[in-house]
Amino acid sequence: MALTDTAIRNAKPRERPYKVTDALGLYLLVNPHGSKLWRLKYRIDGVERKLALGSYPELSLAEARAARDAARKQLAHSVDPNFAKRQARIEAGVRARNSFAHVAEDLIEKKAREGMAAPTLKKMRWFVKLMGPDFGKRPITEITPHEILHELRKHERRGRLDTANLLRAFVSRVFRYGVATARADRDPAHLLIGALTSPKVKHFPAITDPVIFGGLLRAIDGYQGDPAVLYALKLTPHLFQRPGEMRQMEWSEIDFDKAIWTLPEGKMKMRQPHVVPLSRQALDLLSEMQALSGSGRYVFPSVRTRMRPLSDNTINAALRRLGYPKDQMTAHGFRTSASSLLNESGYWNPDAIERALAHTVGGSIRRIYNQSAYWSERVEMAQWWSDYLDDLREGGTRCISPRTQPRQGYGIGRVMPTATFRASPLAFYIPRTRRKWG
Structure with missing residues (x-):
């Protein structure tokens, strides 16, 4: 029934x-x-x-x-x-769990497990916010290229061309992850390649003229302000590492006996450990700074608290105080200055200079070779560079005639024939602390 x-x-x-x-x-x-x-x-x-x-x-x-x-x-x-x-x-x-925001967060969590740096993870979450809450709630399978382009155009119209292009690349990464995890069947952001205005390539402003650079070094000596900022300004030209790596330098990373600074992979942009040889001048500056901050964690602690390092823009602000505008010199510009002047000297293998700058070369075999092959040359180059900075600070360059005799410079066993000399102040510079003749 x-x-x-x-x-x-x-x-x-x-x-x-x-x-x-x-x-x-x-x-x-x-x-x-x-x-x-x-x-x-x-x-x-x-x-x-x-x-x-x-x-x-x-x-x-x-x-x-x-x-x-x-x-x-x-x-x-x-x-x-x-x-x-x-x-x-x-x-x-x-x-x-198929909204854009959920898939993006899953990707970020995966990258965190793989050891991606915290600042990069923070930037990825910032990208999710830039796309807007309504876009984040949309099911990833229903999002069209037109929707993505609509959000990107908002930043493009405001002149944020770099942001718009970086956002497109990030959205594409999220969709590719969605495809890999069976939550999407295509990457609509890939279809937008070329749709946005390409930003003009901007290089970090830097001083590459040796005479003007010497004036900057003298200006740094006259800086009136926090001692941590002063010593960071003095040490940065000698080591020319990235501003974030410099300001987060820790005493545990410094080995005075071996004269090296070891940066762990977690702090490096390329996620590989990096060792920096320390010249006598760099060791002296660190020794002086140790008397001021040696009891703490950071070599250059913040003005507000010793528990944190100097803030992101401290060195740039100090350069502005010294009279160097942002279109002339930046904290990152010390790397460009060192790269330009070291290459201009003609003494050093360009690959050794790239290793000193912690630039990664392509190919796993070549990368392993580059990590070790130029260490002796880098040690000599570090001292040569500091000696050269001292000479610039004192207002001069030491030159010899290219027609006299060839030189055996600070490079390892390298004899530079006269035909390779270039007519520039650096090309014939011999530091007075170490002169080597062929």
């Missing part, structure tokens, strides 16, 4: 569960604690199975019968309703 709503309401709990049957395998299971659950009994491949449809009164009698009929249609097509229900539940879970 078919069930009625009255019969269902009058079904009272008993000591043990019991069934109230309807038709075509549908029945209501009444439990001792009072719950009433819809179940469907069916057979597939000769095996009896049960399918949970829901509870009464959330699922009415009419709705339970409709669910039964839908399940029987699946059986008619040799589809197990339980399997179909499980698949639907999995797909629903995937859809719930």
Whole structure:
């Protein structure tokens, strides 16, 4: 006999569960604690199975019968309703984690597990915010290239060309991760390559004229301000590492006996450890700074608290105070200055200079070779460079005539023939602390 709503309401709990049957395998299971659950009994491949449809009164009698009929249609097509229900539940879970913001956060968490630097992870989360909350809630499978371009154009119209292009690349990474994790089937951001205005390449402003650079070194000596800033300004030209690496230098990384500064891979842009040889001048500056901050963690602690290093823009602000505008010199510009002047000297192998700058070369074999092959030359180059800075600070350059005799410079066993000399102040410079003649 078919069930009625009255019969269902009058079904009272008993000591043990019991069934109230309807038709075509549908029945209501009444439990001792009072719950009433819809179940469907069916057979597939000769095996009896049960399918949970829901509870009464959330699922009415009419709705339970409709669910039964839908399940029987699946059986008619040799589809197990339980399997179909499980698949639907999995797909629903995937859809719930299928918004752009969710996929982006999963990618960021993956990169964090792989050891990506905290500043890079922070920047990735900033990119998600830049795309806007409404965009972040959109299912990744429904986002079109036009939607992405609409968000990117907002930044392009404001003149933020670099941001717009970086955002496109980030969105593309998120979609590629979505494809790899079976939550998307394409990367619509890839189709937008070339759609945005390309920003003009901007190089960090830097002083590459040796005479003007000497004036900067003298200006640094006259800096009036926090001692940590003064010594950071003095040491940066000698070591020419990235501003973030300089300001976060720790005493535990300095080995005075071996005259080296070891930067762990976690601090490096290329995620590889880097060792910097320290000249006599650099060691002297560090020794003087040790008397001021040696009891703390950081070589150059913040003015506000010794628990943190100097802030991001401290060195740039100090350069502004010294009268050097941002279009003439920046903290990062010391790297450009060193690279230009060292290459201009003609003494040093360009690969050794690149290693000193912690630039990564392509190819795993060549990268391993470059990490060790130029160490002796880098040690000599570090002292030569500091000696040269001292000479510039004192207002002069020492030159010899290119027509006199060839030189054997500070490079390892390298004799430079006169034909390779170039007519520049650096090309014939011999520091007065070490003169070597061919």
